[in-house]
Amino acid sequence: MEENPEGKGALRANEEFYRAFESLDLGRMEALWARGEGVWCIHPGWGLLTGWDQVIDSWSRIFENTSLMQFRITDAQVQTSRDLAMVVCLENITSVVDGNVSEFKVLSTNAFMLREGSWLMVHHHGSPVYRA
């Protein structure tokens, strides 16, 4: 559970998740998620999505309605155990969704599993921050 070299790998995977989100490129987002039923995703305010199909479909819908997404990630912390890693971080976001510009903060828990040397995403849980 301590920070270790695996923690650095998971933090790099976490960084790539936000670069993929900014790219609004569905293929790049697909490439970093683990395949199968054991993946979960909770977008801010949404219900629980489980399995590759539901998760990737949600990214497709988000990318369709978004013309700009910029993340400044702060407060990233990681915990790892062999082949499972968990990252929490604060997303400082500037976005244009349905033509509306907004700036807001989301706190996220992201989880990754190590498969054949790569940390693949298995869980994203983002939630709005109302109070500091």
Place this chain on the structure above:
Amino acid sequence: MEENPEGKGALRANEEFYRAFESLDLGRMEALWARGEGVWCIHPGWGLLTGWDQVIDSWSRIFENTSLMQFRITDAQVQTSRDLAMVVCLENITSVVDGNVSEFKVLSTNAFMLREGSWLMVHHHGSPVYRA
């Protein structure tokens, strides 16, 4: 990352977390959290709390303002890796906070680490559900 006997232990720890929450007994809540700096907590809408002191202080404040908290937990799923386990579940809640009765749903990611045979809580991330 598959479900396994460790998964059952983590699910039992997850269940005890909600029984402790319902009890509004700070000692019972303290007993299930890991000690030290490597614990995190995100209450719905709050900022990130890190470390035992911040996390336990938040429970103390929540319990002071709450006279009833009842959970019906559904959709619980678990992923484990040796000594780290992650659970997602839907909290169907009836509460009385500051004298106001309300019913609402929260989606949570909870994480536990295995220490000396016990699954101890290291992370709680709860967020409101606005859409199914």
